[in-house]
Amino acid sequence: MTEPLALEVRNITKRFPGVLANDHVSFTLKKGEIHALLGENGAGKSTLMNVIYGLYSPDEGEIFLDGNPVEIRNSHDAIAQGIGMVHQHFMLVPVFTVAENIILGSEITRGLSLDLRTARRRIHELSREYGLEVDPDAVVEDLSVGIQQRVEIVKALYRNVRILVLDEPTAVLTPQEVEDLFRVMRNLTLRGVSIIFITHKLKEVMAIADRITVMRRGRVVGTTTPAETSEQGLASMMVGREVLLRVEKAEATPGEVVLDVRDLTVLDERKVEAIRGVSFQVRAGEILGIAGVQGNGQTELAEALTGLRKIESGSIYLDGVELPPMKPRANFESGLGHVPEDRHKHGLVLAHTVADNEVLVTYYQPPFAHGIRRDEEAVEENARRLIKQFDVRTPGPNVPVSNLSGGNQQKVIVAREFSRPVRLLLANQPTRGLDVGSIEYIHSELISMRDRGVGVLLISSELDEILSLSDRIAVMYHGRIVEILPAKEATREELGLLMAGGTREEPVEVETSVV
Amino acid sequence: MQSTATVILPAWQRWLVRNGVGVGVSLLVLIGVVIAYLNNGVVTTAVLSSTVRQATPLVLGALCGLMGERSGVINIGIEGQMLLAAFMGFMMNVWSGNLLLAVITGVATGALLGLLLALMSVTLKIDQIIGGTVINILALGLTGYFYTQGLTTAGKLRPFAIPVLSDIPLIGRVIFENPPITYSTFILVIVVHYVLFYTRWGLRTRAVGEHPRAADTLGVNVYLVRYINVIVGGAIAGLAGSFLTLEAVGSFERAMTNGRGFVALAVMIFGKWTPLGSWGAAMLFGFASAMQTQLQFGGEINIPHQFIGMLPYLLTIIVLAGFVGRARPPAADGIPYEKE
Numbered sequence: 001m002t003e004p005l006a007l008e009v010r011n012i013t014k015r016f017p018g019v020l021a022n023d024h025v026s027f028t029l030k031k032g033e034i035h036a037l038l039g040e041n042g043a044g045k046s047t048l049m050n051v052i053y054g055l056y057s058p059d060e061g062e063i064f065l066d067g068n069p070v071e072i073r074n075s076h077d078a079i080a081q082g083i084g085m086v087h088q089h090f091m092l093v094p095v096f097t098v099a100e101n102i103i104l105g106s107e108i109t110r111g112l113s114l115d116l117r118t119a120r121r122r123i124h125e126l127s128r129e130y131g132l133e134v135d136p137d138a139v140v141e142d143l144s145v146g147i148q149q150r151v152e153i154v155k156a157l158y159r160n161v162r163i164l165v166l167d168e169p170t171a172v173l174t175p176q177e178v179e180d181l182f183r184v185m186r187n188l189t190l191r192g193v194s195i196i197f198i199t200h201k202l203k204e205v206m207a208i209a210d211r212i213t214v215m216r217r218g219r220v221v222g223t224t225t226p227a228e229t230s231e232q233g234l235a236s237m238m239v240g241r242e243v244l245l246r247v248e249k250a251e252a253t254p255g256e257v258v259l260d261v262r263d264l265t266v267l268d269e270r271k272v273e274a275i276r277g278v279s280f281q282v283r284a285g286e287i288l289g290i291a292g293v294q295g296n297g298q299t300e301l302a303e304a305l306t307g308l309r310k311i312e313s314g315s316i317y318l319d320g321v322e323l324p325p326m327k328p329r330a331n332f333e334s335g336l337g338h339v340p341e342d343r344h345k346h347g348l349v350l351a352h353t354v355a356d357n358e359v360l361v362t363y364y365q366p367p368f369a370h371g372i373r374r375d376e377e378a379v380e381e382n383a384r385r386l387i388k389q390f391d392v393r394t395p396g397p398n399v400p401v402s403n404l405s406g407g408n409q410q411k412v413i414v415a416r417e418f419s420r421p422v423r424l425l426l427a428n429q430p431t432r433g434l435d436v437g438s439i440e441y442i443h444s445e446l447i448s449m450r451d452r453g454v455g456v457l458l459i460s461s462e463l464d465e466i467l468s469l470s471d472r473i474a475v476m477y478h479g480r481i482v483e484i485l486p487a488k489e490a491t492r493e494e495l496g497l498l499m500a501g502g503t504r505e506e507p508v509e510v511e512t513s514v515v
Numbered sequence: 516m517q518s519t520a521t522v523i524l525p526a527w528q529r530w531l532v533r534n535g536v537g538v539g540v541s542l543l544v545l546i547g548v549v550i551a552y553l554n555n556g557v558v559t560t561a562v563l564s565s566t567v568r569q570a571t572p573l574v575l576g577a578l579c580g581l582m583g584e585r586s587g588v589i590n591i592g593i594e595g596q597m598l599l600a601a602f603m604g605f606m607m608n609v610w611s612g613n614l615l616l617a618v619i620t621g622v623a624t625g626a627l628l629g630l631l632l633a634l635m636s637v638t639l640k641i642d643q644i645i646g647g648t649v650i651n652i653l654a655l656g657l658t659g660y661f662y663t664q665g666l667t668t669a670g671k672l673r674p675f676a677i678p679v680l681s682d683i684p685l686i687g688r689v690i691f692e693n694p695p696i697t698y699s700t701f702i703l704v705i706v707v708h709y710v711l712f713y714t715r716w717g718l719r720t721r722a723v724g725e726h727p728r729a730a731d732t733l734g735v736n737v738y739l740v741r742y743i744n745v746i747v748g749g750a751i752a753g754l755a756g757s758f759l760t761l762e763a764v765g766s767f768e769r770a771m772t773n774g775r776g777f778v779a780l781a782v783m784i785f786g787k788w789t790p791l792g793s794w795g796a797a798m799l800f801g802f803a804s805a806m807q808t809q810l811q812f813g814g815e816i817n818i819p820h821q822f823i824g825m826l827p828y829l830l831t832i833i834v835l836a837g838f839v840g841r842a843r844p845p846a847a848d849g850i851p852y853e854k855e
């Protein structure tokens with residue numbers, strides 16, 4: 001095997017204030033391979049990719065393309081060398097159309113004017129060639145995340161990439177969309193494109209990777225292939241210890257009703273009923289999982305429960321008391337905990353420190369405030385404790401949350417909500433973007449909250465997560481709860497059916513994609 | 516079961532839905548003007564010409580403001596840029612007697628102050644409101660200190676008629692018999708509009724104002740785009756200053772910009788950060804000012820002049836509050852860009 005490597009990095013080191021994000025990292029990418037990059041939250045994966053893409057300049061190290069040393073000083077250089085990247089948090093201009101986003105920086109012009117017509121045609125060609133359907137004239141902010149993802153990929157293809165970096169592309173996708181993405185990835189490798197694929201989902205790695213490199217705390221731990229290892233093996237390689245991929249839990253002992261939702265109807269932005277007359281209860285000491293393909297009303301349900309969205313009709317009782325509409329603080333004070341779906345939009349003030357974010361719900365109460373005076377010491381002390389307990393990788397409590405890796409930002413929220421005395425915990429995609437070790441920890445914390453008598457409402461698009469944690473499972477489809485069944489009786493197949501709009505008695509024909 | 520049929524309209528219909536109010540108001544104004552012209556041609560022409568004169572510095576100021584903000588830099592120093600440019604242009608006119616040289620001096624002064632603003636807000640990342648305020652105070656102080664009374668000049672820029680076109684009834688005299696900076700303003704509105712919405716540079720400018728990191732990941736030089744836009748904007752504000760001393764008044768007075776730089780910002784917002792919109796907004800404001808003068812001196816109505824003086828401002832408030840609707844500034848407006 002003498003074919004030159006598509007990409008090689010040698011001894012890359014990158015420091016941030018207080019953090020050694022990459023510590024002499026070496027890594028190779030063969031032509032036409034899919035190389036999975038695994039690692040804990042904060043291991044330095046995104047940092048390494050940003051170095052390769054020219055957004056960060058490394059403190060040490062070299063980069064080779066096709067065997068030749070290159071210097072990549074900015075993204076302009078990277079694009080010129082045929083490197084494309086889909087970032088962990090999308091890089092799209094929300095008010096631009098798809099076409100404008102795709103051509104930005106590599107515009108075609110006729111005379112002085114932008115040639116949008118030619119651009120549209122090229123986008124259509126690419127769409128057809130790779131099966132990535134996008135409407136060039138749609139405005140990006142109106143598109144679902146799945147489609148936005150496609151736009152990002154078309155954006156890279158438009159620039160004729162030879163090397164494509166995908167930083168956690170599957171974290172926000174539905175199983176069907178993941179299938180589609182994998183098809184596109186295989187298609188690309190057939191045409192000689194080499195792909196670096198970052199994910200936390202071991203199943204995906206086993207399904208698609210040719211080789212796997214694992215990082216931990218800024219270093220490369222090793223490189224292997226799916227044939228030589230197993231999910232279990234990868235997990236322990238990542239975390240450095242044995243990880244329980246199965247959740248251990250005792251039988252639930254449900255108590256009194258904590259959450260009682262009666263005949264709830266909620267409208268979405270377009271004034272269409274997103275929740276249509278939904279009723280259910282959550283008892284103390286049980287986990288009710290809500291399964292469903294994203295976009296079937298889960299977001300609106302969560303927002304209605306937290307008082308962020310107007311209720312059209314129906315009512316919500318917490319511990320027997322009706323929650324006032326549109327009063328989030330009142331809801332939180334009556335014992336609601338909330339891990340929101342979109343951490344940047346609802347969970348964190350990115351520019352604030354970790355310490356301040358940990359008291360976002362309680363900052364005005366003792367011990368964090370006395371009258372109008374804030375108690376800085378108590379705030380910081382609280383943060384130190386949570387950082388330790390939840391293993392948040394940060395240089396310290398007084399660092400802005402925006403400096404943390406995606407997964408560690410998530411942990412900041414989880415730490416805040418899990419450490420308050422709540423009666424009902426609404427956990428919406430609580431482990432999105434987290435590594436297996438953190439997922440294990442958060443799952444065990446969820447179980448122990450349940451065992452302490454907290455009612456847990458778990459919303460997740462990960463069927464595995466729903467199946468392994470829930471005591472009862474409610475399936476949402478088109479704004480309705482189509483079925484509530486005991487978790488012991490539920491199977492993947494049956495849930496898949498219900499989620500696609502079938503009923504238990506008369507199943508419809510659907511493809512259940514098992515990823 | 517409810518459903519939303521999202522009908523895809525043709526482009527021109529979508530445009531009409533978005534700009535319906537503006538189109539309606541313009542039509543009403545147009546009809547009113549035609550009726551007035553048929554009733555009393557001389558007064559109507561006078562009012563309209565005065566409208567254009569009042570509007571010119573506002574349009575130019577708004578162009579300066581929106582070029583900055585579209586690329587993510589708030590410029591509240593337009594007032595100062597205009598004032599210092601007005602002064603420098605005037606002094607050059609006094610000294611050389613060459614009007615072209617004087618205008619160039621004014622424009623260059625505006626551009627230099629633009630460079631200063633870019634340096635403060637893009638490179639040094641000083642709060643942009645403070646940066647603009649520095650420019651305003653600087654201009655006020657410098658012009659106040661160096662101003663000497665009783666200077667005389669060779670003259671000011673004169674209107675010239677464009678043959679044939681200036682004979683069109685109603686709009687002929689108003690649009691096609693103007694001095695050079697007024698003509699340039701018409702042209703600049705169209706040029707800036709074209710550049711912003713139809714060229715590569717415009718696409719990059721808007722991207723940098725909305726999501727600089729996204730632009731950066733595509734190889735766009737965020738700092739360069741901001742610098743150029745703020746400097747060119749400054750030059751246009753400089754042209755507005757030159758208009759005041761070299762075309763409208765012919766002499767300099769202390770603080771003669773009289774808040775126009777700030778009104779220009781309101782005009783820009785009213786025009787939803789677009790050149791054509793700002794032009795319309797400035798025309799409306801200029802029209803109100805012209806009406807005010809006309810009513811005060813026409814002597815036909817018995818209203819205390821203080822109330823008539825409020826007209827332009829009242830109109831601005833009503834229009835801003837009632838008609839403009841949701842105007843969304845560029846998302847990264849006013850936020851310095853950090854690379855790592």
Ligand SMILES: Nc1ncnc2c1ncn2[C@@H]1O[C@H](COP(=O)(O)OP(=O)(O)OP(=O)(O)O)[C@@H](O)[C@H]1O
Pocket residue numbers: 016017019020021039040041042043044045046047048088393394403404405406407408433855
């Ligand atoms: N711009 C920055 N400034 C300061 N520190 C940073 C910055 N970006 C990343 N870091 C730090 O560098 C380390 C590595 O972060 P990185 O984003 O590369 O992790 P990651 O492996 O991508 O994790 P995740 O799976 O959570 O996305 C983290 O400790 C993070 O806090």
Ligand SMILES: [Mg+2]
Pocket residue numbers: 045046047088167405406
């Ligand atoms: Mg990352």
